[in-house]
Amino acid sequence: IKEVAFEKDLKGKKVLITAGPTMEKIDPVRFISNHSTGKMGYALAKIAMLRGADVTLVTGKTYIKKPDFVKIVEAYSAKEMFNAVNGEFENQDIVIMSAAVADYRPKIVALEKIKKQDKDAVIELQRTDDILGTMSAKKTKQFMCGFSMETENMIENSKAKLKKKNLDMICANNLKVSGAGFGTDTNVVTIITEDGAKELPIESKEKVAYDIISEIVGRL
Numbered sequence: 001i002k003e004v005a006f007e008k009d010l011k012g013k014k015v016l017i018t019a020g021p022t023m024e025k026i027d028p029v030r031f032i033s034n035h036s037t038g039k040m041g042y043a044l045a046k047i048a049m050l051r052g053a054d055v056t057l058v059t060g061k062t063y064i065k066k067p068d069f070v071k072i073v074e075a076y077s078a079k080e081m082f083n084a085v086n087g088e089f090e091n092q093d094i095v096i097m098s099a100a101v102a103d104y105r106p107k108i109v110a111l112e113k114i115k116k117q118d119k120d121a122v123i124e125l126q127r128t129d130d131i132l133g134t135m136s137a138k139k140t141k142q143f144m145c146g147f148s149m150e151t152e153n154m155i156e157n158s159k160a161k162l163k164k165k166n167l168d169m170i171c172a173n174n175l176k177v178s179g180a181g182f183g184t185d186t187n188v189v190t191i192i193t194e195d196g197a198k199e200l201p202i203e204s205k206e207k208v209a210y211d212i213i214s215e216i217v218g219r220l
């Protein structure tokens with residue numbers, strides 16, 4: 001969407017968005033990560049900015065162009081992302097977490113490159129903190145929107161996350177649909193609130209971002 005005169009309906013609002021993958025170090029050369037490219041979160045940041053918001057984008061490592069006129073905070077690991085979000089949270093009006101945050105990190109990060117051996121190996125993992133859940137638990141005025149990525153029982157599982165993390169909205173991504181998910185320029189998202197589920201048509205990630213933000217504005 002290019003030639004739209006954007007309504008400035010987020011003027012005066014502070015919007016925090018997380019985007020991209022996290023990377024959890026195993027040793028100095030290896031890490032655990034996921035396929036997130038950051039496109040959906042960057043589109044949300046751009047559209048929120050165009051609609052007048054004061055946007056902070058907390059981003060994992062990505063290879064796409066950073067949006068203009070947005071405060072960029074880089075945070076590569078789940079821990080760094082937690083700290084970055086925590087530091088920015090208090091004054092926000094809207095928080096949208098589209099980052100694909102690792103649920104586990106290696107328990108020990110080896111200081112030297114791990115050498116291969118003749119036998120199989122195991123990497124012990126420990127849980128990371130849930131950024132969205134933790135922020136939600138201490139929210140004051142923030143409208144909280146999460147994302148959820150599912151390969152089965154999308155609506156049911158996403159509704160459970162909405163409840164568990166005390167969210168105002170969750171945008172569910174169905175990985176099984178074509179034209180949706182990691183790295184694509186289009187997306188298919190179902191917006192879930194306590195009022196129910198509403199599937200958006202397949203559209204560019206920018207148009208999906210526009211629709212998600214409209215839904216949020218309508219609920220402020």
Ligand code: CTP
Nearest residue numbers: 097098099101102129130131132146147148149
């Ligand atoms: N999230 C987060 N911190 C984490 C893990 C997830 O803030 N450590 C956020 C994501 O950014 C997303 C939402 O929580 O907005 C849901 O993420 P998802 O991975 O779909 O759900 P989980 O609660 O982690 O459950 P599971 O991976 O088991 O489905």
Ligand code: CA
Nearest residue numbers: 100101102103
């Ligand atoms: Ca997860």
